[in-house]
Amino acid sequence: MVTSAPRRLSILVGVVLLLITAALSFLAWLAHAESEENLLRRQLAQVGTLLGSQATVLQVQLADIGQVAVATDGNPSAFAAFADRQLTETGQSLSLWRVDGDDMEQVALQGVPPLLPDGGADRLTELEPDGRLVMFGILPGEPRRLAYGLMPGEDNTDFVVYGEAPLAPNGRVEPAEGSPLAGLDLGLYLGEDAAPEQLLQATAPVPIEGRTETTSVPFGNSTLTIVGASQGPLTGIQSAALPWVVLGVGGLLALGGAATFEFVSRRRAEAERLAAENDRLYRQQRGIAGTLQHALLPAVPELPGLEVAARYVAGEDELQVGGDWFDVIGRGPGSCVFVVGDISGRGLPAATTMAALRFAVRAYLAEGHTIEDVLARLRGLLDIETDHQFATVLLGDLDVPAGRLRLVSAGHFPPALLADGEVMLVDCPVGTPVGVSPSVADSAVTVPVTSAATMLAFTDGAVERRGETIDTGLDRLRTAAGGVVSRPLDGMLDDLLGALVSPGNKDDTVLLGVRWG
């Protein structure tokens, strides 16, 4: 129970940290993807600008040729001289046509003969004298050709410049190192969309794979559609690796965090377990001592002519019991010897010393000794210097028929006598406690008793409270006893306990009552 709870918590901590890591990793990936997307888009825009400007260059070239034709009134050699400079690769075709009503007449040709678009040369009549580059589309063949034309923007012009440029098989071209096209997988299409048959050029197999971006730019009277994808991380290897770095480091931190939490939890659980174990051991010891003490305290005997009752209350809030005890030994009708004592110290040592003294008292009495002699012999059993304990003992010899009570005290409170509604603490000489060498021999006092009375003997728990003198406690006892003197003996002791022993009292308390008459 104690160990599984921290483990569950540790796992929880680990999972929470992993979730946080996953979230951070995802965010890093998003940021990376976002910047990749932005970069690709920006690169495609640059490519678009570049290719769009090529259309402008082509338009200017054709317009120049047109100007020359107008100026020379279609001189073929002038055309040839000018057009030759424009033909940079084989397979190109550049031709000059004159418009004659609805007919087209080829005036001059440079390069390969033109294929002409579907519909033949008549298609060239669609051109307006505005100097704008017009795309006639891609012509099928080996190789396919891009067809375009222009009519110079001059008044009364009747010339048309027409060109065809060959396209690479599958449009594949290898961009030169350092070209803006390098590093990108590009597909260039004539028209509004990336139709395969409209492919002009490609730097990679089409259709372009991967995370693609598409842009389009004006191309003459048509449009150039550019589809691009980056061949590698545009933002650099660090950016692409960042999500994985975050995931890896975060994962390790999560595991470390969970492990640390587990370690700390286990340490604490162990400490708590030890504390609980110590507590249990203490209680067990108190349990042993308490059990022993209760076992050693006698059942109250039935004595002819006497009513006897006793109460023992263990002190609260202390893990160790004290060594309070009492005993009553019958001696014939209306006669008994009683003993009340208190061993200094607590726990098992006090309980075992108490047992030794209690049985010694019985043994010495059985041998026929007087209570003074019994006390003198008890003194031989205990020595504070060797046993580190002393005991207060009150021995009483009650003989109601003889009308007397003999008492001897070794450091113990004398009893109270309740008779005729009055409470009296017996005046009794007190010798040193058992275990402390006496300065003088113990002497008993003899007190006369009336035919009906109650004797009350007690231990210090009934009268001692921290912060006040014993006399205050004795007065309290006297007052309390006076209030319950007419009660049955058992009820009287219960009432007295209630009045004298405050909750939380730390000391053991014994009350012994003997009533006669």
Added chain:
Amino acid sequence: MTDPARAALAITHEPEGGLVLVLRGELDLAGLPGLAPALDDVFALPRQPVVLALDDLTFLDSTGVSLLIRIANHFGTVRTRGAAEPVRRVLEVLGLAGRFGLGEG
């Protein structure tokens, strides 16, 4: 649980040289451990008449009484002075007034 400051014991001397042990605070089970070093010094002293100065002793239980008895046994002759009423009464009801020279109260 044990508070070393609960009880204190000091070895001093009268102007004329007599040994005086000054006990302060609460002399009970909880106060006793704090006294252990001082007690070693006390019990290392030779047997001689001693005065227990208890003016600032506020509480005494059976454990404290045990200690006082062992001190009394060690030195032989003991006089007590300054004991407040609660402390004096504890010694009296234990029959130890004579042992600690508290005869006249």
